[in-house]
Amino acid sequence: MSNQTIIETYKLAKDVYSKYGIDTDKVLESLQNLSISLHCWQADDVGGFETKASSIGGGIQVTGNYPGKANTVEEMRADLEKVLSLLPGNHKLNLHAIYGEFNGEMVDRDQIEVKHFQGWIDWAKRNNVGIDFNATCFSHPKAEDGFTLSSKDEEVRKFWIEHVKRCREISNEIGKQLGQPCIHNTWIPDGSKDMCVDRLGHRTLLKASLDEIFETEYDSKYMKDAVESKLFGIGSESMVVGSYDFYLGYAIKNNKLICLDNGHFHPTEQVGDKISSVLQFVDEILLHMTRGVRWDSDHVVTLNDESTLIAQEVVRAGALDKTNVGLDFFDASINRVGAYVTGCRAARKAFLLALLEPTDLIKAHEEKGENFERMFLLEQAKSLPWGAVWDYYCLQQQTALDSEIIDVVQDYEKSHLLHRGEVLV
Numbered sequence: 001m002s003n004q005t006i007i008e009t010y011k012l013a014k015d016v017y018s019k020y021g022i023d024t025d026k027v028l029e030s031l032q033n034l035s036i037s038l039h040c041w042q043a044d045d046v047g048g049f050e051t052k053a054s055s056i057g058g059g060i061q062v063t064g065n066y067p068g069k070a071n072t073v074e075e076m077r078a079d080l081e082k083v084l085s086l087l088p089g090n091h092k093l094n095l096h097a098i099y100g101e102f103n104g105e106m107v108d109r110d111q112i113e114v115k116h117f118q119g120w121i122d123w124a125k126r127n128n129v130g131i132d133f134n135a136t137c138f139s140h141p142k143a144e145d146g147f148t149l150s151s152k153d154e155e156v157r158k159f160w161i162e163h164v165k166r167c168r169e170i171s172n173e174i175g176k177q178l179g180q181p182c183i184h185n186t187w188i189p190d191g192s193k194d195m196c197v198d199r200l201g202h203r204t205l206l207k208a209s210l211d212e213i214f215e216t217e218y219d220s221k222y223m224k225d226a227v228e229s230k231l232f233g234i235g236s237e238s239m240v241v242g243s244y245d246f247y248l249g250y251a252i253k254n255n256k257l258i259c260l261d262n263g264h265f266h267p268t269e270q271v272g273d274k275i276s277s278v279l280q281f282v283d284e285i286l287l288h289m290t291r292g293v294r295w296d297s298d299h300v301v302t303l304n305d306e307s308t309l310i311a312q313e314v315v316r317a318g319a320l321d322k323t324n325v326g327l328d329f330f331d332a333s334i335n336r337v338g339a340y341v342t343g344c345r346a347a348r349k350a351f352l353l354a355l356l357e358p359t360d361l362i363k364a365h366e367e368k369g370e371n372f373e374r375m376f377l378l379e380q381a382k383s384l385p386w387g388a389v390w391d392y393y394c395l396q397q398q399t400a401l402d403s404e405i406i407d408v409v410q411d412y413e414k415s416h417l418l419h420r421g422e423v424l425v
């Protein structure tokens with residue numbers, strides 16, 4: 001499609017939306033202000049750059065051995081730069097602590113420092129992105145029995161407390177250097193495969209660990225804390241210490257962000273439905289947008305009912321400025337750059353659709369009890385010409401159109417990904 005056709009089609013779409021009271025130019029401004037945090041771990045199957053790499057643990061699993069995994073920090077940065085070039089809008093990079101540059105040194109998790117992440121901070125400046133950060137409390141010998149911050153082994157618990165404290169300190173420094181808040185998210189794998197009778201004991205220990213970790217207060221200009229719950233993991237099917245009840249209570253009481261990962265709930269629960277509830281009690285939320293498929297919480301995001309409802313509920317609540325959008329998926333069975341591009345573009349499309357929704361009109365019907373009319377308009381909104389608005393946005397942002405993505409990703413696969421070492425699973 002020529003640029004001229006895209007512009008003309010956009011004008012027609014703009015006209016259609018204006019009849020529903022929607023100003024598409026304003027919508028695109030809001031969409032541009034939405035920053036999406038791109039998780040680094042899709043590039044290398046949650047491997048990281050520690051010298052003594054442990055295999056992935058903590059109840060998460062990556063399946064597949066598609067060629068082209070990023071094996072070095074340079075390869076990962078090249079992939080991320082390629083991905084960013086194919087995404088419209090603003091972004092952050094979401095780093096895990098295992099992605100430091102340790103230069104062949106064995107640096108254990110309780111020893112990490114800002115200097116190990118300086119290369120990423122400089123890279124972020126060059127690429128005009130912010131950074132978010134995560135303690136890595138899994139894939140480590142001291143996490144092998146399934147407990148970290150809630151461990152009854154005091155030495156193990158102290159080790160992980162020190163790790164998370166250091167991660168918060170690093171996050172604060174990242175925020176200072178980049179001049180924007182770095183969200184530090186705490187997710188731990190702790191849980192039990194089978195019936196655990198001392199749930200109270202483990203949860204009491206987790207609370208005590210978090211209280212100790214959060215004793216140091218940082219300026220929210222530079223760093224903010226989030227806590228992430230989970231329903232179950234592989235090997236923690238019967239009890240997860242950091243459950244939703246636990247962390248929602250903790251976040252409300254201690255003024256932390258609650259991280260809502262939509263792969264971490266029962267499949268019939270809707271994270272979209274939780275947003276207007278939790279926002280009554282917490283100032284901000286962190287989203288981990290993902291796609292749960294049966295037992296797996298981490299398939300690539302698509303524009304499905306779930307991602308759509310999440311975005312709609314954020315926008316309907318007027319809560320874009322209270323919502324930090326992150327992605328969380330890892331699929332090693334397909335081209336990883338393609339996975340990023342699909343997932344991130346789908347997440348942004350969900351927000352575009354939500355911003356284009358004629359919510360005031362629909363609400364007016366709802367308030368009159370006209371529920372057929374509400375349902376019909378919601379259906380109609382699905383086929384309004386939002387694709388024309390998306391294409392125009394991509395053009396405006398000087399990034400590839402959907403129709404160009406497959407070729408670009410295939411070219412990169414041929415020129416870069418296929419020349420990398422074999423992925424051994």
Ligand SMILES: C[C@H](O)[C@H](O)[C@@H](O)C(=O)CO
Pocket residue numbers: 041046060134187228230261288297328
């Ligand atoms: C690697 C991430 O920290 C991890 O996916 C976490 O956010 C999670 O969702 C665990 O299931």
Ligand SMILES: [Mn+2]
Pocket residue numbers: 187228261288328
């Ligand atoms: Mn997550």
